[in-house]
Amino acid sequence: xxxxxxxxxxxxxxxxxxxxxxxxxxxxxxxxxxxxxxxxxxxxxxxxxxxxxxxxxxxxxxxxxxxxxxxxxxxxxxxxxxxxxxxxxxxxxxxxxxxxxxxxxxxxxxxxxxxxxxxxxxxxxxxxxxxxx
Numbered sequence: 001x002x003x004x005x006x007x008x009x010x011x012x013x014x015x016x017x018x019x020x021x022x023x024x025x026x027x028x029x030x031x032x033x034x035x036x037x038x039x040x041x042x043x044x045x046x047x048x049x050x051x052x053x054x055x056x057x058x059x060x061x062x063x064x065x066x067x068x069x070x071x072x073x074x075x076x077x078x079x080x081x082x083x084x085x086x087x088x089x090x091x092x093x094x095x096x097x098x099x100x101x102x103x104x105x106x107x108x109x110x111x112x113x114x115x116x117x118x119x120x121x122x123x124x125x126x127x128x129x130x131x132x133x
Contacts, residue, residue, distance in 0.1 A: 004055050005032040009042045010062040022117045039068040056084050058127050063090035063097060071097045075105035085127040089113060
């Protein structure tokens with residue numbers, strides 16, 4: 001069983017399916033790829049993975065979601081789990097929100113929507129290299 005995971009959070013199911021498919025295609029034999037349609041669901045998954053002793057290496061989160069925005073979520077994640085690499089995926093975030101999560105949430109990267117698979121995979125690969133250090 002795989003003991004490391006990548007978590008993707010986005011309120012659009014088509015985005016989540018694309019992310020999961022691209023990540024699984026490139027990393028499926030090394031990491032679990034979990035998806036959440038909301039920040040609340042993401043916290044539930046984080047809790048379940050903790051119980052199962054599965055380490056979350058990277059979280060890729062949308063910025064503009066109902067309820068809690070991605071920058072607030074990633075800052076909370078960083079405060080509780082500073083070892084998790086955070087990536088924001090967005091077509092809407094303004095520079096102030098991006099800068100805030102860089103400063104308060106140790107944002108590793110921001111990927112604009114629509115993204116290319118190569119950009120996503122390169123960003124995740126670089127993030128995983130950060131985790132090794």
